[in-house]
Amino acid sequence: MTDKATAAAAIRRMGVETASWAYANSGTRFKVFPQPGVPRDPYEKIDDAAVVNRLTGAAPTVALHIPWDKVDDYDRLAKHAEGQGVRIGAINANVFQDDDYKLGSVCHPDPGVRRKATDHLLECIDIMDATGSDTLKLWFADGTNYPGQDSIRARQDRLAECLRETYDRLGERQRLLLEYKLFEPSFYTTDVPDWGTSYVHCLELGPKAQVVIDTGHHAPGTNIEFIVAFLLRTGKLGGFDFNSRFYADDDLMVGAADPFQLFRIMHEIVSADALAPEAGIAFMLDQCHNIEPKIPAIIRSVLNVQEMTAKALNIDSGALADAQQSGDVLKANEIFMDAFYTDVRPWLAELREEQGLDPDPIAAYHRSGYAEKIAADRVGGQQAGWGA
Amino acid sequence: MTDKATAAAAIRRMGVETASWAYANSGTRFKVFPQPGVPRDPYEKIDDAAVVNRLTGAAPTVALHIPWDKVDDYDRLAKHAEGQGVRIGAINANVFQDDDYKLGSVCHPDPGVRRKATDHLLECIDIMDATGSDTLKLWFADGTNYPGQDSIRARQDRLAECLRETYDRLGERQRLLLEYKLFEPSFYTTDVPDWGTSYVHCLELGPKAQVVIDTGHHAPGTNIEFIVAFLLRTGKLGGFDFNSRFYADDDLMVGAADPFQLFRIMHEIVSADALAPEAGIAFMLDQCHNIEPKIPAIIRSVLNVQEMTAKALNIDSGALADAQQSGDVLKANEIFMDAFYTDVRPWLAELREEQGLDPDPIAAYHRSGYAEKIAADRVGGQQAGWGA
């Protein structure tokens, strides 16, 4: 068990990165339900992210998505963030929404399309330079819908080539995170379907390439904490896109569907001593708040990560190791579950008060009048969404 | 084994219903890739459906989706169809795209929203009266995303009440098909997640309510042909929304992902003597052609259903029953597989020639110049999609 002071320090230092696009409208292929007060540009997204950070004290960075967050002056955007008390986190590339990308981007059979896609990746690194971001997050919608549609192997060769060019452009303090996803929007193959595929490409690329785990991108039954432990062991875990799911890539609030899974994941992080910022594991949210108000949903998500981390820090690791070593299955499980069942919320509320924060960030948000304010202020213009 | 003449007659009489919306643009939440020549209104959709029917001789009806296919004069639309050699099939209700439906339609906690949704269902029956359609197909996007969000049980009560009012409005020769779906766009519960739920509601409603099976709406591993056999036994199978999937509700072309499954489904239909139109089983397509050209994809889908049906008709049912009765597992399986592996395409080509059709409908389509014609003609206006 981590002692209370150490645990408190760990919690205080842990940051959860929120995503600019999560403050914007999102939905399913069936319908996007717009919400009042949704930001109309990257500046307003950052304003919302700053609110989450001010209330939780735990969301110091915000990820951007290009081109959704394209602006003329990235330096100004970075300064705006700074002024609001947050920093620009990962830059997320988008090579799936141009008409040219119907059959893929970096894996497309046409070299012209691959050129265009790679250029976009390079442009994202320019934006990293301009904003001070140190992380390029790559997710490719590439894949096929029908058996025979394209050569699985040839697509890998194309992917490797584009990744190489991108990797070589990275600056010294920059890195690339390669995300994998089992399916959607491709329905027969995706070109990076699992952690193994991402790992092999990252290994070939070099030390600045790492795997990022989106918790919603696995086949049913996949043991995600195993992947976490395994990648930590090999030094190739770069971070998480957190969210939760019951079925496919549901993109629900992290911890909402299976809080025990989140606890198990955070246990692997804690037990590998990978919680501290120096460990370089990015804890990012990548969610869609389709039917619930976005800002309080994101606050809730940050709190969920924090609570499960606190529970993981609570595990009596010495006793656990003893029970494991002696093969006492029930005792080891009991020690593990005891930490999960212990309510850490009062302790976290105390920590917040010590930091000068409201002990209940959700209630504080509702009291703040911010929701009413943005609903009133943000009229006119085009609400941001996945398309803009 | 059905003798050749009987099998030929069965194939000739079998109709596959195509869906108006499949001729329009569709996509995923990530992107809709528009295609050239896509219809701009219900009349043009029917024109495309008529092409599919003329080339295959096997797609005599076309389903409508309200409000996507709303017109001022349904009698005119029905006559347009007739003039093109096709008829209006099922009317599909849509209670998921209005902003009011964010938390449900017929299961919504607010009685005002339920009233609005039910009124839409009643309006669809008006359209059935006007178009001569005999089938109302109901799929509800209703459900919840988060545990605790609403009362599962109360939603069932609301559903039952709205279905009752709708059912009671049906004319003598009209029926209601209730579709089920495991998930999407709801990600914690859906209100009609499985065939059992649909069945119980249909049983309570009465003989004019039946279950419709969308082949893409099941949990991984579900044995769909078992459901087919079971519902046929109880007299509650109303029809199919055919498509295929590798993962979730992928909506790929039927038979593309697992042709053997389609064969097994058609075997249950054939062995229950439920292929003929009098049996009242509707064989409908409900697919999304996101990356492939729509009309030839739909022709291919009709052919896939036809081919697997022909294979099922080819099973030596007497020998199969003998092997089954004697417990000869390998022999029974061999007889079954032999029919699947036997190539029926030459025979179907012959049948087409006897009907005065081109033996190869896909090639005939490409030769026809229709694709080029609609791409040239259908300029201006708004291409139809899921939203219009």
Add this chain to the structure above:
Amino acid sequence: MTDKATAAAAIRRMGVETASWAYANSGTRFKVFPQPGVPRDPYEKIDDAAVVNRLTGAAPTVALHIPWDKVDDYDRLAKHAEGQGVRIGAINANVFQDDDYKLGSVCHPDPGVRRKATDHLLECIDIMDATGSDTLKLWFADGTNYPGQDSIRARQDRLAECLRETYDRLGERQRLLLEYKLFEPSFYTTDVPDWGTSYVHCLELGPKAQVVIDTGHHAPGTNIEFIVAFLLRTGKLGGFDFNSRFYADDDLMVGAADPFQLFRIMHEIVSADALAPEAGIAFMLDQCHNIEPKIPAIIRSVLNVQEMTAKALNIDSGALADAQQSGDVLKANEIFMDAFYTDVRPWLAELREEQGLDPDPIAAYHRSGYAEKIAADRVGGQQAGWGA
């Protein structure tokens, strides 16, 4: 929220039925690892079940499995149980371990095998009469491994016929619970794969037939609490076979894999007022303790059910209903989660002390020396397992 006194009374009255075979050896197809002290006959199994009941105060009945628990004198067995403070619960039939059942039992193509199987079911009712059991639990391993192997439909007819004969033999205060299972040991079809199939047969049989839910018998992604709510609404839920799983029918300790799911299930029970014994819902365990000591694992399982029930009783149902009715998704979810995250273990420990029990049943078991005693005493003879 149920007030504390009412909640305490509900917890005190709730009984979890343990299974005689869970005290015996079990394993996978790869290996059964025997454990010291395992019972050698039904009397010793009941002794172990009585220990669980004495320590938890919550396991008053024990299920039998025939023929594994066959004895010459059932009256004596029932009296032995009574003497130990427990009663005989459900009688579980076994028609899957005789060589004749290779291709099925009540669904077998051979009427002779069906006769034999049905006779076994009738014999189980005789044993119910002799032991005072009021519940016959039916699970059939019937199914097929290969497409074409047998007629899905004909098997349903055979099943219905055998169930009818069995149902008609039930006494006035006896009932039949029909279990379903997606797969294993059959790998293509099972003859009762899902709740819908079980429901339809129970409905045809009559009011003394009900569905039993084994929590491990579903396809990935199935929302079990929906089924619970739905069956409660129709009056056809008879009970549970509790256990937990990550993959297939893993038969782990209930609550071990997904405690939040167990909480959601118990919420449906509580909110339908179906917790009390009069509601007739049997809360049974059906697990395999392959690698962990059996008695403490069963105690843990009883506690897990009790804890999740206590959490469910803790839900502020009034506030929840308000949030649901007003469509406040986040508030409703928050109220729900708050009950899950609140630690009920101290309160349950108090309740135990009020009942004169040790507040920590697991620790009390280890202190009792019972494990050492049975390991020393139960030498010689044949340890009980699934085969005997």
Add this chain to the structure above:
Amino acid sequence: MTDKATAAAAIRRMGVETASWAYANSGTRFKVFPQPGVPRDPYEKIDDAAVVNRLTGAAPTVALHIPWDKVDDYDRLAKHAEGQGVRIGAINANVFQDDDYKLGSVCHPDPGVRRKATDHLLECIDIMDATGSDTLKLWFADGTNYPGQDSIRARQDRLAECLRETYDRLGERQRLLLEYKLFEPSFYTTDVPDWGTSYVHCLELGPKAQVVIDTGHHAPGTNIEFIVAFLLRTGKLGGFDFNSRFYADDDLMVGAADPFQLFRIMHEIVSADALAPEAGIAFMLDQCHNIEPKIPAIIRSVLNVQEMTAKALNIDSGALADAQQSGDVLKANEIFMDAFYTDVRPWLAELREEQGLDPDPIAAYHRSGYAEKIAADRVGGQQAGWGA
């Protein structure tokens, strides 16, 4: 499209390895149904394997499983095989059936158990030396059933250490294949759950370590042919354990559940030019014939692999590449499906006749009287099974 002569040569050279244990009794945890004529020792297993090879001309090797196939004199066993026209294939290690292995073998927390397990692996290499086998196949049942039971990461360290010692003992012409499996008999984690884990260990070990794919060991929805293509690209695919499944590790006859998947897998092999023996891909069967007679089931399985390979050889690869390159989704899929739907059985029958074989190996087997002969001869003794 491979020309006919080349295709015929490829088919003639392709060997499918059968497994000694598949001729023995097998079953599920619920029941093993014994069959008449089942071998009682490794010699009789080889006799049966030789029958399969004589009838198909395509099963030249037979895998052994240690200790199930332990004999005093391996040289004599190898000579017996040779005399029957077959050779010894892979040696399969078994570190899951000793009582010591309850909590694992090479990953066990106790170094004594790991020593014992590693010694068994080394012993298997001795047997390779004695029998001339060049392949050690490693599958570990290692894993945990409960969260917290053991350290996921520590188990990886132990695994790596034992694999290293084993690898270093391999002779110059010997290799090690590392199998992965998602679950069973472990139900929370397995220590080698997926191809990525196996790949990383093999990469660390060196060029004589490769991944083996058991087609039944994946999560639902996993695209196996992607893994095949990916591993071929990296040079780390060692072979297959073929079987088929609808749900979990069902171990049904390969091609029985999803023949189209098998075709897609063989297409990747063919298109990577990896079919020839020189490519070093082992095509092995690993199945359980629980309810069907074993020898004809194995013949059927060999034929299924052969038929899907012939179909894959039939793909018009030039036209396919053109369609793929030009982005013609429907055409590419059509070319692919055309090969699948074309009946190759008559051509394969011709090939057999050219080789002096019966065109219908199953019928030839039934005519041969072998089944009756072994049922009559193999009386007395102990039938072989998974335990012996």
